Amino acid sequence: xxxxxxxxxxxxxxxxxxxxxxxxxxxxxxxxxxxxxxxxxxxxxxxxxxxxxxxxxxxxxxxxxxxxxxxxxxxxxxxxxxxxxxxxxxxxxxxxxxxxxxxxxxxxxxxxxxxxxxxxxxxxxxxxxxxxxxxxxxxxxxxxxxxxxxxxxxxxxxxxxxxxxxxxxxxxxxxxxxxxxxxxxxxxxxxxxxxxxxxxxxxxxxxxxxxxxxxxxxxxxxxxxxxxxxxxxxxxxxxxxxxxxxxxxxxxxxxxxxxxxxxxxxxxxxxxxxxxxxxxxxxxxxxxxxxxxxxxxxxx
Amino acid sequence: xxxxxxxxxxxxxxxxxxxxxxxxxxxxxxxxxxxxxxxxxxxxxxxxxxxxxxxxxxxxxxxxxxxxxxxxxxxxxxxxxxxxxxxxxxxxxxxxxxxxxxxxxxxxxxxxxxxxxxxxxxxxxxxxxxxxxxxxxxxxxxxxxxxxxxxxxxxxxxxxxxxxxxxxxxxxxxxxxxxxxxxxxxxxxxxxxxxxxxxxxxxxxxxxxxxxxxxxxxxxxxxxxxxxxxxxxxxxxxxxxxxxxxxxxxxxxxxx
Numbered sequence: 001x002x003x004x005x006x007x008x009x010x011x012x013x014x015x016x017x018x019x020x021x022x023x024x025x026x027x028x029x030x031x032x033x034x035x036x037x038x039x040x041x042x043x044x045x046x047x048x049x050x051x052x053x054x055x056x057x058x059x060x061x062x063x064x065x066x067x068x069x070x071x072x073x074x075x076x077x078x079x080x081x082x083x084x085x086x087x088x089x090x091x092x093x094x095x096x097x098x099x100x101x102x103x104x105x106x107x108x109x110x111x112x113x114x115x116x117x118x119x120x121x122x123x124x125x126x127x128x129x130x131x132x133x134x135x136x137x138x139x140x141x142x143x144x145x146x147x148x149x150x151x152x153x154x155x156x157x158x159x160x161x162x163x164x165x166x167x168x169x170x171x172x173x174x175x176x177x178x179x180x181x182x183x184x185x186x187x188x189x190x191x192x193x194x195x196x197x198x199x200x201x202x203x204x205x206x207x208x209x210x211x212x213x214x215x216x217x218x219x220x221x222x223x224x225x226x227x228x229x230x231x232x233x234x235x236x237x238x239x240x241x242x243x244x245x246x247x248x249x250x251x252x253x254x255x256x257x258x259x260x261x262x263x264x265x266x267x268x269x270x271x272x273x274x275x276x277x278x279x280x281x282x283x284x285x286x287x288x289x290x291x292x293x294x295x296x297x298x299x300x
Numbered sequence: 301x302x303x304x305x306x307x308x309x310x311x312x313x314x315x316x317x318x319x320x321x322x323x324x325x326x327x328x329x330x331x332x333x334x335x336x337x338x339x340x341x342x343x344x345x346x347x348x349x350x351x352x353x354x355x356x357x358x359x360x361x362x363x364x365x366x367x368x369x370x371x372x373x374x375x376x377x378x379x380x381x382x383x384x385x386x387x388x389x390x391x392x393x394x395x396x397x398x399x400x401x402x403x404x405x406x407x408x409x410x411x412x413x414x415x416x417x418x419x420x421x422x423x424x425x426x427x428x429x430x431x432x433x434x435x436x437x438x439x440x441x442x443x444x445x446x447x448x449x450x451x452x453x454x455x456x457x458x459x460x461x462x463x464x465x466x467x468x469x470x471x472x473x474x475x476x477x478x479x480x481x482x483x484x485x486x487x488x489x490x491x492x493x494x495x496x497x498x499x500x501x502x503x504x505x506x507x508x509x510x511x512x513x514x515x516x517x518x519x520x521x522x523x524x525x526x527x528x529x530x531x532x533x534x535x536x537x538x539x540x541x542x543x544x545x546x547x548x549x550x551x552x553x554x555x556x
Contacts, residue, residue: 144417151416151423152402152409152430159392159403166390169352171378171407171470 013131019239020134021195026219026231027141028188031181033217033225035160038091041082041098042216044105045075045186046193047208051109051116053194054125054203064128068194075190079183087178102213109205121204129198137195138232141188146228157181189216222263224270233271303331303505304381304473306351310360311370312529313346320346322529323360328474330365333496333506335516338526339549344509345387347526348476351507352384353377364474379407381473385463385480393452397443397462398434400451404469405430434469441465441495457488464495474505481515493519513541513550525549 025042032039049071056067078101086097109116116122148154157177159167164174197203215238223234241259245252267273306328313321321343328334338344350357353374361370369377383404391400408430411423438444443461446454451462460480467475477496481489496519499506510516516523517537525533525540527549533540540546 147417147419152406152411152427153413153416155399155403156406158395162392163390165354166386167403168354168374169378169384169386170403170466171375172403173373173375175373 015240015243017129017131017134017199019236020131020138021192021199022216022219022235022239023138023232024134024141024188024195025192025216026223026235027138027145028185028192029216030145030220030225030231031188032185033220034157035178035181036090037178037182037185038095038217039098039182039185040095040210040213040217041079041101041186042189043208043210043213044098044102045079045189046196046212047102047105047109047205048075048078049190049193050197050203050208051122054122054197055115057126057128057198058122058124064198068191068198071194072187072191075193076183076187079186080179083179083182087175087182099210099213102208102210106205106209109208116205119205121202121207123202125197125201125203127198127201129195134195137191142228142232145231149228218260220270222260222270224267224272226269227272230270230272237271302473302503304365305330306474306505306507307363307366308347308351308360309363311347311350311357311362312359313343313350313355314358319529321350324526324529324531325360326524326531326534328505328507329522330505331500331503332522333500333508333520335520335523336507336509336526337511337513337516337523340511342526342549343529344526345478346529348384348478348507348509351377351476352382378470381471382476383467383470383472383474384476385460385467385478387478387482389456389459389463391451391459391462391466394450396448396450397454397465398431398438398447400462401434401437401465401469402430404466405434406470408433408471430469434465437465437468440498441468442491457484457491460484460492461495464499468499468502468504472504474507475499476507476509478509479511480508481510481512489515513537517541 025046029039029042049068052074053067053071056062056070057064060067062070082097082101086094086101089097110119112118148157156167156172159170160172160174160177168174193208196207219234219238220231221234222238223232224230242252242256245255263271308324308326310323310325311321312323324343324347326334326336336344336347346355349355351362351369353369353372353376357370361368363369364380364382367380369380369382372380392403408426410426411420414420415423435444435447438447441461441464443458443465446458446462451459454462464477464480481492484492493515496506496508508516508519521536523535523537523540524531525546527545532545532549533543535543
């Protein structure tokens, strides 16, 4: 047990960084998820941000902040480029198309040796990412989600998720919303990729594949994407739990898998529904105290 | 609000060989209530979906005050002042009445993304303004006391009213009602007829799609009859009820 604790403390600083990075990423995925776009493109967008920013800082001598911004913009541009065919698709087909994008980026990274180092990857990346930068990004993403949700834009997004045909009839530009949310989500992915690359000494093509995309998608789903803090809770849980389960490497992934299945089966609203359950039931009751208005409506 | 004239000229819609709308031409005059009736499957709802841009028309054109809208997207058509309700009520059941109605006010919010992110006064101002407008609409329609009730717990008739309130919140020049009286009892239908009259008095053009010929006759004196995707008759309720083609469409012929 002591060994576990020691181990945990040793990697604590790293873990905080990872948590902050994943919170930021989780809100990026939430942007797409908020209108039912289950994107598996996150890995691809992260790779674009990571490789381009590393190229700029290591070979171009560009300032870190500019390189990160370019990484994000490049990912956003890629999202814009694939948007026309991809945004026509819904559900499973959308997932497959975004997964294909991530695969294409991975295969390019695997073969473009001169820029990406091929299968070996890039070693010796300067560690420019600082904890406070990640904290600012995570807080900014959280605030953005908070501000949008509490406005008429958030109401429109919620309506699109429920019923896009009706939303269009209300004058909401559904395609415009889907496009901007998809592109913004890619932008966040690109920035997160650039920050992640400069957090480690090394990046390789397998760092940003399907697994990365699924992980990112699972943050808001496990935390609950209906709740403002859902993506944050999901990101922290999914980042910390594997570390806590590190005492048994064989059991680690099995336990994580069981946890995911458990949440999906028993907590469809994500981990946040554990917290909001009490509040909600009280809320419902307070509605039931005023049945006269409902009855009046029924009589008419 | 001032009403707009809707004109359909030979619109058509085929679904993989099935002719939903063959060729329909009609006019809904500004500020009046026009009834569009016909038996099941005669193309009423498809016609409505073409007007609101849900389906592109295969042929012909649709104009609003002589502006062609046949090639526009649904939200662009809505922005020109065309609002609708749905045959199978489409409300957000988890949300309250006022939240649903506020969705209709979406395009009238003046606040930009920057106003929203920085919480500039413009956002609060436009939110307050739209909330007041929607609240007035609820009062007009007589469901103000239900403002904070979840839509899912409302009666059928009240849900129809919420949908109409939401459509009016878009400040339409043309309102399309898709079978608003379906499933309503007698007193609910009477209340609905009074509401449609109120809407007409507001100056909004109304196109009323109905199955129930008696209800339409009660609300309007100009009716267009569809059958098999074509308009087969047009006129006042009294005229229409005399026409053999209409009687045949509704009741079938003796030797059929």
